[in-house]
Amino acid sequence: MRNIIVGSRQSALALTQTNQTIQLLKEICERNNLPYTFEVKPIVTRGDRILDVTLSKVGGKGLFVKEIEEALLNGQIDMAIHSMKDMPFELPEGLVIGAVPEREDPRDCIVSRGGKLLAELPQGARIGTSSLRRSAQLQASRPDFRIESIRGNIDTRLRKLEEEGFDAILLAAAGLHRMGWKDRITEYLSPDVCLPAVGQGALAIECRSDDSELLDVLSRLNDTATARAVEAERRLLGLLNGGCQVPIGAYARLETAGNADGALVLEGLVASPDGSKLLRESAAGGDPLQVGTDAAEALLSRGAGSLLAEARE
């Protein structure tokens, strides 16, 4: 019998994702007669302590992940469940993504006060989001919206919607689904309107690369279609050097639903921060890395490089 220690940030979403994943792993162990138990170990990261500072100024989203990775490397924990979209492009030596479970809904959504749909929001409506990707795409169709930064975990943002008088906020549907708060969603935004972030809705289960015992268990939770889609999206991100906060979106899906090993269709987007310029390109094919490369090169050949340089200034 081996007790596997699972590190988790303390946010409600992180703990929920961790517990839901452990539940699936427990079922796998039961079905296959595998001798493992799982225990959650909460970890406070630097990213959690400095939410009031602009994250990009203090090291970006990777902050949430870094301390968890240190705990993995020094053996305090054995595995960790991250939101894929918070994963930096490169993993430290000695760690791997052992499984990518089936993806939740990848779309963004709006939660509005009074249940107004996007098209019904008044001229000059105040919209809360801290994501350049979301604000650029929204401003492209509605330059009248006043976009304001909103920080904190999902529960904090939902509270701020009411308390700070926003007309609407933008969130990832996946977080709300996982929390059991689907009924708060006013409207799902189609990827044609708001292309999701790389990896949005997917999870990454990270562990030590030499832990073959655990890797064997995790492999049973891997979802081929999601893993391939995310591989394509992350290749695009890597080629556009999108590690920091830049307006990049990417979403890959199977060309034929159900054919997990078949062709992928990847859409990529790079925007200027104010949404005045949006570049969108797509690529398709069977090799996720090639599809990611093709879409990134198509974007770069249309001037994505200078748009990104503008955003980083």
Ligand SMILES: NCc1[nH]cc(CCC(=O)O)c1CC(=O)O
């Ligand atoms: N940026 C923070 C973050 N990281 C992961 C999620 C949940 C959605 C997901 O797992 O993709 C969220 C909240 C949000 O963007 O609304």
